[in-house]
Amino acid sequence: MRSVMSGDDMTRALRRIAHEVIEKNRGVGGLVVVGIRTRGGPLADRLADLLTEIEGVEVPSGIIDIGMYRDDIDTRPRIELGPTELPGDIDGRTVVIVDDVLYTGRTIRAALDALADIGRAAIVQLAVVVDRGHRELPIRADFVGKNLPTSSQEHVTVRVAEVDGEDGVWIEGSDRGSEQ
Amino acid sequence: MSEFTFQNAHLVSGTGDVSVATDVVVADVVVADVVVADGVVTEIGQGLDVRGDTIDCSGKWLGPGFVDVHTHLREPGQEWKEDITTGSRAAAAGGYTAVVAMPNTEPAIDAGHLARFVADRGRQVGLVDVIPAGCLSEGRKGQKLAHLDELCDAGVRLFTDDGDTVADAGLLRRAMEYLAERGRVVVQHCVDAGLAAGGQMHEGEVSSRLGMAGVPAEAEEIVISRDLALVRLTGVRYHVQHVSTAGAVALIAAAKAEGLPVTAEVTPHHLYFDHSYVEDTNPRYKMMPPLRDAADVASLREGLRSGVIDMVATDHAPHADHEKDHAWEEAPFGVIGLEWAAAVVNTVMDLPAAEFFKVMSTAPAELAGIDDQGTLAVGSPANLVVFDPGGTADTGRAVSRSSNSPYLGLELSGRVLHTMYRGVFTVRDGVVAEPAGVAG
């Protein structure tokens, strides 16, 4: 496994993303940050905290589970469902979805469907730590920590301290260095 | 003129005679040759000259063809399950040369002409002796006596309402008195209707967990106790069908010790399976009386070994697939067993050859009153079976029209190689013959 982002790199990237969110939305009015379970959750919390710190206005965060919305149930193993907890209504608000890796785009599509069943957001934007390409749907991220061209043989791992004990992004695959 | 020489067989004559003579009877068991010509055993001895085809029987048992005193051939009236042709083939496949056909057909065999119909059909098929049993009561309804004299005159010896139990002690007593005077046998299916009402399987630990109503052992024991009192009163010869409980075995032992004219049979499935098999809820384990607990099974095996239980009888009860392909409680009671009975008994009991043929052939032939079956001697009709106790039974499919067998796919040791009926092979090298001149 080869490191492509250190813990510090991730922290800086999130801070930059926070500033980009504020710039694009001209502040944080009506904003709510929603992470996609599992790792998107703590990342959303961190992003919300950064926005709160920078603007001095409380920005709420929440988490959604997309287990009920996947389109690949016949081909991939099922994972246990987790809670979906949002800080109040999303009707009329700007929702910034946060996830660790953007790849085919199917996870984001499922998240959009889940949000649509919960309420009617005015605007939905997407922030990801890593965009590794290979989109299968017309979905793009508004805010990206790092663009990482990959082959589909390779495997990208994002770790967040709250879940994995450390922060960082690694890549592993046949032609990029040896295991661990 | 067909002649056959069976060579080097472990020969069981069934006569139990210990004197060694080469041309009349032979001691059990001896390695010998048997010559058959024109349907009759013509020679028994060692190192005989070969006549006709030779059949090598080294290491195999040769004895009197098996006799089943409890078979359901379903003809007349229920031919979608089985008929006398397919049932005879199944019997031959299992090494049988005679079967007693139970009278719970449609119509029931409660009059002479019906008994003659069954016997005639059996002769027409010509693969085994088909001996009809007759009902005790008209239509098996348990109210009036059946046409007992007519049935006796038509050759019936065993009388039973099998499928039902004669509940009215007064009616049973009158039937017993009548049949005692004519030297016949009263045969009882011992299941008390009240205790067994709604029962689907043995009442016990498994039925409690499965939530099914059960038939307690007492349902069998109560009927036997009551019947034995009537046997004492009337002196009739009495035979207990499909014994299934330890308590029943004890009652029969006590009756025999007292000197009462009582005999009993046990089925292969009751010797092999206990109610734990029902956990599967597959209706191929559903019959009446039901599979009981392990202690009952042990007592049945011991009873057969000790002679308290005299013989094995299959209670071969065919039901079509569309009848058994239901959930347990909607499936009919009964399983088939003619084809594998010998293998099951061989696997479970591991009896020596003499005892094996006693319970499979000699004792049942005596009960059924068939003089020319159950024993082999020079001059007997050639009704015999060659059985390989070390072989493997074919449990892949059924010869019977039905396939409701608990044995399909089971590993059983013992194989019927040849069955000969009146000098003609009904099974040769495991292949069952078609009946002569009868289509299908």
Place this chain on the structure above:
Amino acid sequence: MKNLLTMEGVDRGTLDALLNDADEFYEVMHRPIPKVPTLRGKTVATMFFEPSTRTKLSFERAAKALSADTLSFSPGTSSLKKGESLKDTVLTVKAMGADLMVVRHSSTGAAWRVAEWTGLPVVNGGDGAHQHPTQALLDALTLRQHFGSLDGLRVAIVGDIRHSRVARSDVWAFSTMGAKVTMIAPPTLLPPDLTGWPAGVSTDLDAVLDQFDAIYLLRVQAERGGVSVFPSVAEYRQRFGMTDVRFRRLKPDTIVLHPGPMIRGIEIDSGPADDPRCKVLEQVTNGVAVRMAVLFQLLGGSKQENE
């Protein structure tokens, strides 16, 4: 897990996972749009050979909330009477495109046969007096909602245990999840042989009434198949019914459950039936959530994983 046929032998981890998923589906049911696309394109066939309104509706509701299609089969008379075997009946419905079957039948073992014949995932919706696993799951969920966990919970099951598939499933599910179960019934309504049952027995409700955290009342019939199993329903109510008097003797936090429909005046008087501590309506709502979790578990994963 390929089928859900019984609670007997199901391990705690599996039960916990099902109830955890049920919690999430419970949340879905309380949204403005109580529907998710999870099982879109899948067909759930409800094969109810024994009449039932509530359970059938509950399964169909659950299937539709998951965006599955439903095929509803409930013959007026049994297949046996019509001459068609059960096997042919279910294979016919399978050929119409069912992906899963929910089977309710008056005979023990029916769901097992259907699973064997069709090879489809099967949910046992109640087989004779044997098992009713989704009922036990919704009962367990209701207890969990109230007490947080079933560990150490003292639960009484009162009534016709002998003929009850609900009792059999509950006894296994509750005890696996850590509860201490006592069955209370007159002798004719207890199974003949209780070897191996993970529950205690009492024939005197009044003597033990105030020891329990939850009382589960079963339905009772004085006659089963023409055979009388108890002197009369009035006598049953006297000895085993949840009367007002008995209800007042319960501990203040004790809740009362019932599989429904309740026959007021027999198993339970109207006072207790309408009291907030009687959780019958919660059980019904939980039933849909639990059945959504079960359908999701059996149909919502890769085929290889489910085999």
